[in-house]
Amino acid sequence: MDNELSKKINALYVENEYFKDFNGYIFIKKGLNVIFEQSFGMADFTEMKKHNRDTIFCIASITKQFTAMCILMLDQWGVISIDDCIGKYLSDFKRGAHIKIKDMLNMTSGMPEYWCNSRWKEIEGITEEYVYDFIKTLEDYKPVGEQFEYCNSNYIVLGVLIEKVSGIKYEEFLQKYIFAPLHMERSGCIPYKPNLENIATGYKSPRIAHREKQTQLFSFFAAGSIYSTVVDLSKWDQALYTNKFINNRRLDQMFSPMLGGYGMGWYIENDKVWHGGDLPGFSTRITRFPKSQLLIIMLCNTDGCEESNMCHYAELVERLLRVGHNRK
Numbered sequence: 001m002d003n004e005l006s007k008k009i010n011a012l013y014v015e016n017e018y019f020k021d022f023n024g025y026i027f028i029k030k031g032l033n034v035i036f037e038q039s040f041g042m043a044d045f046t047e048m049k050k051h052n053r054d055t056i057f058c059i060a061s062i063t064k065q066f067t068a069m070c071i072l073m074l075d076q077w078g079v080i081s082i083d084d085c086i087g088k089y090l091s092d093f094k095r096g097a098h099i100k101i102k103d104m105l106n107m108t109s110g111m112p113e114y115w116c117n118s119r120w121k122e123i124e125g126i127t128e129e130y131v132y133d134f135i136k137t138l139e140d141y142k143p144v145g146e147q148f149e150y151c152n153s154n155y156i157v158l159g160v161l162i163e164k165v166s167g168i169k170y171e172e173f174l175q176k177y178i179f180a181p182l183h184m185e186r187s188g189c190i191p192y193k194p195n196l197e198n199i200a201t202g203y204k205s206p207r208i209a210h211r212e213k214q215t216q217l218f219s220f221f222a223a224g225s226i227y228s229t230v231v232d233l234s235k236w237d238q239a240l241y242t243n244k245f246i247n248n249r250r251l252d253q254m255f256s257p258m259l260g261g262y263g264m265g266w267y268i269e270n271d272k273v274w275h276g277g278d279l280p281g282f283s284t285r286i287t288r289f290p291k292s293q294l295l296i297i298m299l300c301n302t303d304g305c306e307e308s309n310m311c312h313y314a315e316l317v318e319r320l321l322r323v324g325h326n327r328k
Contacts, residue, residue, distance in 0.1 A: 002035040008320045018312045021206050022152045024300030025051040027230035043200040044209045044241040052075045054228050056199045057299040059284045060277025064155050067267030068105055070162050072250045079165050088163055090094040103144055104154040105264040110142035126219045132160050148260025152223040157223020170222050182239055189225045200301035202281015208308045214281030237295045276310050283310040
């Protein structure tokens with residue numbers, strides 16, 4: 001552990017008006033050495049339980065990099081080609097006749113965001129089929145390949161593709177081909193498995209409500225349904241330095257910035273790759289600096305808000321590590 005870094009981060013938590021809102025766990029690793037890890041706040045305020053390195057959080061849109069890896073694995077196995085239009089494999093997705101799989105991975109498909117549509121309704125017991133059927137009804141597409149637009153619909157449909165061509169459920173694919181090989185034993189997909197313990201409770205932002213549990217439904221599946229821990233995500237990070245899942249050419253595709261600086265499930269900025277996530281009750285961030293093998297994981301069990309959110313938290317910590325956004 002880096003004592004000097006620990007002092008700086010703890011001072012930040014006491015002194016910075018935004019960082020005081022952080023309620024979660026921070027884990028920082030350099031190479032194979034953990035240089036900082038600590039709980040801030042509580043995993044459960046009712047039972048006054050603090051987080052630890054095995055506490056489970058919903059990781060929200062960090063899910064997308066796992067979905068992208070599944071697609072690239074299927075591409076490497078020859079089951080699909082990311083240069084094909086997705087309609088080749090999903091005949092019921094009529095718009096897919098002109099949208100390549102790689103455009104969906106890169107968020108340049110022109111697809112509209114399903115949950116922003118005025119006709120969208122969350123329901124109890126929501127299923128992936130319900131979401132996919134709704135996405136198929138959307139009309140307000142933009143031209144393919146002309147602009148980046150962050151859109152969960154892309155990755156929902158990619159999850160349907162994984163299930164269609166593999167013949168197994170999305171979560172089963174993850175467990176069989178990623179989680180089990182990496183011994184990510186506390187990772188899975190919502191809903192939580194029975195008898196699973198040490199799960200962080202999601203809360204509304206402290207700037208909006210005082211320790212009020214977040215009970216809103218969510219429906220992001222292959223775009224945001226994974227839960228995990230800092231330890232499991234650290235194992236995932238290490239695997240990305242190897243060819244355990246895909247070859248170098250496909251790794252390069254995953255981490256090559258296209259429009260909007262987005263690769264395949266990752267944002268790329270100079271020597272930094274990262275992705276955040278937000279779901280009701282949770283805000284997350286994983287940041288990698290591959291050249292120096294530095295990893296920063298920040299998992300928070302409160303909503304983000306305009307004044308205080310994960311982007312602010314991450315920037316503050318990165319500045320302490322002297323690897324902020326302005327580094328060239």
